[in-house]
Amino acid sequence: xxxxxxxxxxxxxxxxxxxxxxxxxxxxxxxxxxxxxxxxxxxxxxxxxxxxxxxxxxxxxxxxxxxxxxxxxxxxxxxxxxxxxxxxxxxxxxxxxxxxxxxxxxxxxxxxxxxxxxxxxxxxxxxxxxxxxxxxxxxxxxxxxxxxxxxxxxxxxxxxxxxxxxxxxxxxxxxxxxxxxxxxxxxxxxxxxxxxxxxxxxxxxxxxxxxxxxxxxxxxxxxxxxxxxxxxxxxxxxxxxxxxxxxxxxxxxxxxxxxxxxxxxxxxxxxxxxxxxxxxxxxxxxxxxxxxxxxxxxxxxxxxxxxxxxxxxxxxxxxxxxxxxxxxxxxxxxxxxxxxxxxxxxxxxxxxxxxxxxxxxxxxxxxxxxxxxxxxxxxxxxxxxxxxxxxxxxxxxxxxxxxxxxxxxxxxxxxxxxxxxxxxxxxxxxxxxxxxxxxxxxxxxxxxxxxxxxxxxxxxxxxxxxxxxxxxxxxxxxxxxxxxxxxxxxxxxxxxxxxxxxxxxxxxxxxxxxxxxxxxxxxxxxxxxxxxxxxxxxxxxxxxxxxxxxxxxxxxxxxxxxxxxxxxxxxxxxxxxxxxxxxxxxxxxxxxxxxxxxxxxxxxxxxxxxxxxxxxxxxxxxxxxxxxxxxxxxxxxxxxxxxxxxxxxxxxxxxxxxxxxxxxxxxxxxxxxxxxxxxxxxxxxxxxxxxxxxxxxxxxxxxxxxxxxxxxxxxxxxxxxxxxxxxxxxxxxxxxxxxxxxxxxxxxxxxxxxxxxxxxxxxxxxxxxxxxxxxxxxxxxxxxxxxxxxxxxxxxxxxxxxxxxxxxxxxxxxxxxxxxxxxxxxxxxxxxxxxxxxxxxxxxxxxxxxxxxxxxxxxxxxxxxxxxxxxxxxxxxxxxxxxxxxxxxxxxxxxxxxxxxxxxxxxxxxxxxxxxxxxxxxxxxxxxxxxxxxxxxxxxxxxxxxxx
Numbered sequence: 011x012x013x014x015x016x017x018x019x020x021x022x023x024x025x026x027x028x029x030x031x032x033x034x035x036x037x038x039x040x041x042x043x044x045x046x047x048x049x050x051x052x053x054x055x056x057x058x059x060x061x062x063x064x065x066x067x068x069x070x071x072x073x074x075x076x077x078x079x080x081x082x083x084x085x086x087x088x089x090x091x092x093x094x095x096x097x098x099x100x101x102x103x104x105x106x107x108x109x110x111x112x113x114x115x116x117x118x119x120x121x122x123x124x125x126x127x128x129x130x131x132x133x134x135x136x137x138x139x140x141x142x143x144x145x146x147x148x149x150x151x152x153x154x155x156x157x158x159x160x161x162x163x164x165x166x167x168x169x170x171x172x173x174x175x176x177x178x179x180x181x182x183x184x185x186x187x188x189x190x191x192x193x194x195x196x197x198x199x200x201x202x203x204x205x206x207x208x209x210x211x212x213x214x215x216x217x218x219x220x221x222x223x224x225x226x227x228x229x230x231x232x233x234x235x236x237x238x239x240x241x242x243x244x245x246x247x248x249x250x251x252x253x254x255x256x257x258x259x260x261x262x263x264x265x266x267x268x269x270x271x272x273x274x275x276x277x278x279x280x281x282x283x284x285x286x287x288x289x290x291x292x293x294x295x296x297x298x299x300x301x302x303x304x305x306x307x308x309x310x311x312x313x314x315x316x317x318x319x320x321x322x323x324x325x326x327x328x329x330x331x332x333x334x335x336x337x338x339x340x341x342x343x344x345x346x347x348x349x350x351x352x353x354x355x356x357x358x359x360x361x362x363x364x365x366x367x368x369x370x371x372x373x374x375x376x377x378x379x380x381x382x383x384x385x386x387x388x389x390x391x392x393x394x395x396x397x398x399x400x401x402x403x404x405x406x407x408x409x410x411x412x413x414x415x416x417x418x419x420x421x422x423x424x425x426x427x428x429x430x431x432x433x434x435x436x437x438x439x440x441x442x443x444x445x446x447x448x449x450x451x452x453x454x455x456x457x458x459x460x461x462x463x464x465x466x467x468x469x470x471x472x473x474x475x476x477x478x479x480x481x482x483x484x485x486x487x488x489x490x491x492x493x494x495x496x497x498x499x500x501x502x503x504x505x506x507x508x509x510x511x512x513x514x515x516x517x518x519x520x521x522x523x524x525x526x527x528x529x530x531x532x533x534x535x536x537x538x539x540x541x542x543x544x545x546x547x548x549x550x551x552x553x554x555x556x557x558x559x560x561x562x563x564x565x566x567x568x569x570x571x572x573x574x575x576x577x578x579x580x581x582x583x584x585x586x587x588x589x590x591x592x593x594x595x596x597x598x599x600x601x602x603x604x605x606x607x608x609x610x611x612x613x614x615x616x617x618x619x620x621x622x623x624x625x626x627x628x629x630x631x632x633x634x635x636x637x638x639x640x641x642x643x644x645x646x647x648x649x650x651x652x653x654x655x656x657x658x659x660x661x662x663x664x665x666x667x668x669x670x671x672x673x674x675x676x677x678x679x680x681x682x683x684x685x686x687x688x689x690x691x692x693x694x695x696x697x698x699x700x701x702x703x704x705x706x707x708x709x710x711x712x713x714x715x716x717x718x719x720x721x722x723x724x725x726x727x728x729x730x731x732x733x734x735x736x737x738x739x740x741x742x743x744x745x746x747x748x749x750x751x752x753x754x755x756x757x758x759x760x761x762x763x764x765x766x767x768x769x770x771x772x773x774x775x776x777x778x779x780x781x782x783x784x785x786x787x788x789x790x791x792x793x794x795x796x797x798x799x800x801x802x803x804x805x806x807x808x809x810x811x812x813x814x815x816x817x818x819x820x821x822x823x824x825x826x827x828x829x830x831x832x833x834x835x836x837x838x839x840x841x842x843x844x845x846x847x848x849x850x851x852x853x854x855x856x857x858x859x860x861x862x863x864x865x866x867x868x869x870x871x872x873x874x875x876x877x878x879x880x881x882x883x884x885x886x887x888x889x890x891x892x893x894x895x896x897x898x899x900x901x902x903x904x905x906x907x908x909x910x911x912x913x914x915x916x917x918x919x920x921x922x923x924x925x926x927x928x929x930x931x932x933x934x935x936x937x938x939x940x941x942x943x944x945x946x947x948x949x950x951x952x953x954x955x956x957x958x
Contacts, residue, residue: 024219025063025241028212032203036068036176039201040075043142043172050165052194053178055205056350057306058242058299061178062148064205068176069146077142077174080134084152086309095147095157096130123156127163134164135171142172150177150190162193169199180306182347207239207352216241220248236361238352242299243361250293292363300353300367307347310336312368314344318357319368320377320384323397325357332387333380381405385413395419399436408443417443418456425460425604430641433460451479452489459492462499463604463642467681470500477505480512487516488524494531499683501717503539510535510545526568533571534612537578538684538721540758546575566593567605570612574619578722578760580795583620590616594629598636607637607645614652618659619764621801624835627656647676647689654692659802661838663875667696684715687723691730698734699838701877706734722760725751729766736774737878745775763796763803770803773810786814802839805830809843812850821850838879841870845883862917903945911938916954 026033032053039049055061062083073079082098137143147153147161165175181204183189194200208216210230217226217233237243304312317333318325327341334341348354359365372380385401389412399420402413417440424433437457444450455476461468473496479485480493490509497506513528520528536542570593576586590613597606610633617626630653640646654669670693679686690709697706710731718724732747748771755761755768769792776785789811796804808827812820824847831840848863864883871880904912914924921935928935943949 024216024245025060026067027216027241028208029060029064029067029205032064032205033067033071035201035203036064037071040068040072040077040142040144040174043077043174046170046172048169048171048199049174050194050197050200051174051176052191052200052202053176053205054181054191054202055178056181056207056240056352057347058240058303058351059181059205059207060241061205063241065146065148065176065178069144072142072144072174075142077144078137079144079146081146082148084147084149086152089152089154091154092156093126093154093160095153096126096160099130099145123159126156127160130160131164131167134173135168138168138171138173142174145173145175147175147177149179151179158190165194165197165199169197180308180347181350182308182343207350208234208241208244209239210234213239213244216244217248220252238349238355238360240303240352242302243296243352246296246299247292247361249295251291292361292366296361296363297367297370300364301371303351303353304348304368307351307353308344310334310340310344311347312371314341315348315353315368316372316380317384318354318359319365320380320401321388322365322400329387329391333384378405382408385416389416394423396423399439402443403435403439406439406442408439409445410443411445411449413443414440414445414449414453418453421456421460425463428640428642430460430464434464447479447484448486451476451485455485455489455492458496462496463644465677465681466499466644466683467678469496470681470683473497473500473502480509487513487518488520491524491528491531494535498535498538499685501684501715501721503535503541503717503720506535506539507542507545510542526565530567530571533568533575537571537574537612538723540578540722540760541720543575543759566596566609567612569593570609570616573616574612577616577619578762578765580760580762583764586616587620587622590614590620591625598629598632604642604645607642607649611645611648611652614649614656618652618655619762621764621803621834623656623659623802626652627660630656643676644681647673647682648685650676651688651692654689654696658692658695660835661841661870661874661876663696663699663838666692667700670696679712684718684721685723686714687718687721687725687727690714691726694730694734698730698737699878700875701881703734703738707738710734719754725754725766728754729768729771732771732775736771736778739778741775741778745772745779748772748775761795763792764801767792767803767806770806770810777810777813782814786811789814802831802834802836805834805836805843806839809839809846812846817850817853821847821854824850837870838874838876841867841874841876841879844870845879848883859917859919866917904942908938908942908945911935912942912954915939915951 036051039051042049053061053064065081069079069081080099082095084095088094134143134145145161145164150158150161153161161175161177164173168175177190177194179190191202195202213233214226214230217229220226221229233244233247237247304315313334313336314330317330321329321333327338327345330336330345331338331341336344345354345357352360353364354360359368369377381401382405385398385405388398388401395416398416402408402417408414417436421433421436421440424430424436434457437453437460440453441450441457444453454472458469458472458476473493476485476493477497480490485493490513494506494509494513497503497509510532513532532542532546536546569589573586573589573593577583593609593613597609610629614626614630617623617629630649634646634649634653637646637649650669650673654666654673657663657669658666670689673689674682674693679690682689690712694706694709697703697709714727718727728747728751732744732751735741735744735747748768751766752761752768752772755765769788773785773788773792776782776788789807792807793804793811796807805827808823808830812823812827815823824843828840828843828847831837831843844863844867848860848867851857851860851863868880868883871877871883910928911924914927915921919927921932921939924930924935925932939951942954946954948954
């Protein structure tokens, strides 16, 4: 009887690539039987290396020469059936020689082993008298003991008979199964043939049969890398890649599910692609081929492969042995078998699809038990929490204290790496794995804190329930700090104060980092709800400016919060600004950790309230550029707001509106809590300045939390709403908002003009109502509080004061206001001042200067996007015959002195006024202007560019 199916006998088919030398050797040995020399051949090689294909091909060739070919194959399922291998041979003997009627027709199991061995020997020897006999036994390692004894008996006694015995077994010994090679190799008639893996050239030849020479040449190196040259795996990959089966070469999503694709918890090993892209796609046939290899590598190989698939990181034989409960020696044998078969290399799967196949073959309960065992072993060995958590996340509810701690530590590491989604997942499982109420609540609070970073609305739903658990005593003291932050954000200042009192009266031991975090939370809460300032210590830790450089990571948030509180209060802010600058230099570019973001946002707020809008804008853009793809959308939204606010305070209305919209897009309006006043106010103010009053009104119609008006964020909203009311002709409504804003600032002790100059807003409202004297008193009050400070607030105050002053005084005030505002970088206020100054010059019949100032105001208004101001300037912006003057390229050739003179001349100043302002002689002014005209190729003063 012949086993297998017909193959090409010339060694040219795909199954015999690089097997021709071995087949030629077998032919030669077959030819030697004519000299009555018996031959024994042992064919070895890795699992699924093509031994069976070689034996099939040789058996057919031998049969074609007239030899009696007897074939059989061992099987693990039949290895315990006595004489099963001989049972396969006896039907073949009858078919080969019909004259052997005296051969035993009953099963040899009834006879003794020795009698059976002699019977087989006599039968084969008798058959060999008429024709050469070839016995082919595949997978002899799985033969039953009795049949193997018969076979070895025949080997020892048929050395001078025309009998050829060809057996195959794997290269690596199968644990628990004695190797046949040790019994056969000592015989002088025994020849050993090793079938190795395919080379790159061999794979290219094989692939040429399937995909053509060009594609095969490109695929061969990759296939060698993914399969180690295992013919079975190579064939399977080519089959799957050809599109005969669905291709799914990602990780399985769970054991025994049969689902392919996706990732195995927290990071599997990539995926393969289709042949057309130069990769090898693993599908159903490849998965089946991998399981076949595991089966052929021995009984322990599948267990070792499962352990490797679960660990999915470089492992050791000792760790695998602990997972599988196998001896180190057995693990080593299995690893060697898997390696030589091309399934693994250096304890890692060569192809991700192989790992998928192994995981999919494990029943769910077994998979979960193995996962948990791997996690516990890794934890005992001191593995990183992230590595252990990757396995715990696949186990569902564990119910072990160590598991909860590991998951929380992994979440902390994930937050530091800006992987917020993974952190939330870890904390959700930690909450499920906690063994007591306090631990479970702590994990839940940490999960809420992580969720806040990506969308605060998700965290809000937990707040009420968690506060109830606090009052029931089910929350650990160290877990109260994150809850304070949630209460502050979501508009519960009373609850925040209650929690702060609990922390202050707590009796538990507190480590330095936790103490610093508590103090920071207190300072930040007071900066949001200034009514809490009364509870803040007078000298908070971390504001020690005599301590030299920043103290470190714990000190940064404290100093940032302290600087913000300092700038909210009236007085000098130089120290707070210096702290903010130093903090921003320290955290940039330090990563995307929570501390970096919160320090940056507080430092930027400090710069904004201190009147350093240009610096705040620069830092905001730098931080956004370096953190644009962060998962912390809440922090990105706050950074977008700081960029918007900085642009607004510089008069860049389009940028302010764009950044404010980005902030509201990053997290929905419902997620902003009381902080919604920040982006909304910025957007309303920008739209109002641009003349888009309906859009601003639409934003103001959006519902906002009542608690917002008890927070600093409410001041932003009130000031913007008052500005909109003024612009739309509703001075009474504007006055109400400005006065309310002022009352709150005075009540809280933060009546700082850098925050909001509410008196100026109220003065504008009184002026629009015709109450000029009342407006003057408010402006004078504001000027008194400013002193000699050259801030943008002073510049705006001078402009308002000028409106209520005689025309001659008005010119001086407006000139000073313009200088201050231009120096501060507030282009919009400067444009309004220049427009007022143009009207004053017109009243004084200085028409040339009036026109120049109006033209410059128009340019600034257009640059700021202030459509209403630009439209008001258009009728008298320039004479009918005047044309806009662009800056010529030759302007770069001007010296600094020439540029200063030309700039003042373009603004309408006379030569005498220019000489007085620059402290030079009149002739020097004339010389400079002559050179300027020549360099710019102009002939008249009115041709000078205005933006030199």
